[in-house]
Amino acid sequence: MEAIILLAGYGSRLARQDLPHKALLPFGEETLLSRHLKCLQALNIQKTHLVLGHNAPALKSYVESLNLDLPIHFIDNPVYRTTGNTLSMVMGLKHCQSETLILDGDVLYPPQALLDYVQKAPRSSFALVPADIDNEECAKVLLSPSGTIHAFITKRELTAEEKSGFGFGGEAIGFFMLRQEDVPLFVTLYENNESAYEPVLWEIPFTEFARTTPLHPWNIAQEGCFEIDTQEDYCAAFDCFQNHPAQYQLPIK
Secondary structure: OEEEEEEOOOOOOOOOOOOOOHHHOEEOOEEHHHHHHHHHHHOOOOEEEEEEOOOHHHHHHHHHHHOOOOOEEEEEOOOHHHOOHHHHHHHHHOOOOOOEEEEEOOEEOOHHHHHHHHHHOOOOEEEEEOOOOOOOOOOEEEEOOOOOEEEEEOOOOOOHHHHHHOEEEEEEEEEEEEOOOHHHHHHHHHHHOHHHHOOOOOHHHHHHHOOOOOOEEEEOOOOOOEEOOOHHHHHHHHHHHHHOHHHHOOOOO
């Protein structure tokens, strides 16, 4: 298995001028990024592709200083300010030759949640956590009658038809896997719709992808997963981290 971590974004809503990048938000002696990488090391990931944009040199230097036993491939996205994270993801997928785990760089999670997901979940699946169905911001997942993913809805409320016609799976928390054979299929979908998909978040093309490719939900049993977009998000995540240290203990490689 290979992995992609999406790290190009600027993180303007976080407003942390004291840090070169939001992925370097501290959690104890670690950062979000070092936590991601140490989990991937414990999973024996074949290669990890880091898609960089904002302050790329600082992130490269930081990752190299960790001296991890984990093959790293840096990918620069020079147009990250004017594109969505779909482009960054595709830039990574074009280098992947096997099944692939994709991580948003701004998520805190109990390591066991990720390890269980990678080791037990079906491929071409998305990790989901419970969520408020009326939350406009979160990436809400609608399920078809067969139980596979029908659509991802973000930045708006669900319509009455969507609520009545489909099951609600929860929120896609920001890590998911693709089967080896689905990697080139998604890249082709992107290339056939590049002008539409380049500026958007990955939820939009994956809704189209779900029409022809089964995407499975995977419910995370552990509490304590946070997507960190704002300082308030960070404070909530950090409070949980401090109050439940055993839950966030990193695996020993």
